[in-house]
Amino acid sequence: MPESSSPASTTPDPTTSSAESTTAASTSSTTPAEATAPKRSRRGRPGYDRETLINKATEVFVSRGYDGTSMDTVARELGITKSAIYHHVKSKEELLHLAISRGIRALDSAVETESLRENVTALERLQLAVRASVVILIEYHHSVTLLLRVRGNSPLEREALEARRNIDAKVRALVEAAIAEGGLRSDFTPGLITRLLFGMVNSITEWYRPSYPVDPDTIAEAVTTMAFQGLEA
Numbered sequence: 405m406p407e408s409s410s411p412a413s414t415t416p417d418p419t420t421s422s423a424e425s426t427t428a429a430s431t432s433s434t435t436p437a438e439a440t441a442p443k444r445s446r447r448g449r450p451g452y453d454r455e456t457l458i459n460k461a462t463e464v465f466v467s468r469g470y471d472g473t474s475m476d477t478v479a480r481e482l483g484i485t486k487s488a489i490y491h492h493v494k495s496k497e498e499l500l501h502l503a504i505s506r507g508i509r510a511l512d513s514a515v516e517t518e519s520l521r522e523n524v525t526a527l528e529r530l531q532l533a534v535r536a537s538v539v540i541l542i543e544y545h546h547s548v549t550l551l552l553r554v555r556g557n558s559p560l561e562r563e564a565l566e567a568r569r570n571i572d573a574k575v576r577a578l579v580e581a582a583i584a585e586g587g588l589r590s591d592f593t594p595g596l597i598t599r600l601l602f603g604m605v606n607s608i609t610e611w612y613r614p615s616y617p618v619d620p621d622t623i624a625e626a627v628t629t630m631a632f633q634g635l636e637a
Contacts, residue, residue, distance in 0.1 A: 452484065454492045461489075462503040462546040470500060470550065471557065500550070501560055507547030508567045510540045515574045527587030530578040531628055537605050538624035542612060549609040572598060601631055 452460065464481045465473055475496050479486040493499045514536035518529050541548045551568065554561040576598045582588040588597065604627060612623075 452482065452488070452492075457482070457489065457492050458499070458502045458506075459546075461499050462550060465500065465503060466546045466549050466553075470553070497558065497560055504547055504551045504554070504564050507540075507544040507551045508564065508571075510544050511537060511548065512567065512571050512574075514540050515571055519574055519578060525587055526578060526581035526585045527632075530575070530582050530588075531632055533575060533578055534601055534605060534631060535624045535628045537602070538608065538627050539620050541605060541608055542620040542623065545609065545612060545614075552606055552609060572602070575602065604631060 460482050461478050464478050468477065468481075473496075475486050475489060478496070478499070479489055482489075489499075493502065515533045518533040518536055521529050521532060524532075551564055554564045556562045556565050576594050579588065579594040579597045579601075583590050583594060608623070608627075616623075618626075
């Protein structure tokens, strides 16, 4: 589902002012034709710019639940008019798409990057993928939280679920490679290990808040250490 924006956000609004034309002619080095041409200005975006709107709407979807949140509710929570939202997106579903896409792209890119890392073992690639996933989850906290909550109630949600499964498959492939190399114990199945690893990672969405007094890198290091080394001193 490609991103799109309302024509109102890109269409210039011509205005004509003789006083402005006279001032422009006397204070700039433009040609007479340029000085007398009507000025054109781009319409401002009411309330929020598009990125801020997506961020704020994502927070509302997470706090109130996507299915139970109407565009009226989003507008009221953001303190803007519903028309200001439609200035940037066509529907609530498009807003959901934009909200979760950033988390999907970031997670997939992180896992893919670590999967292709050279001159390290499969176990090291797996550890790096887990660590990177924690950092991404924290950075895109609301987006990933929303992604983890979709249940396939629409084509868009089913598309998001498929993207999640693709990421899981990449991690499982790393687990299988690490077992084959002897870096992980083989008495647990790759599927179980993958679920346990990302059960731990995904649980961060339930308790992490920006005010949490531990930085993301330290949390990522703690998760990776616990997952692969346990808590024994």
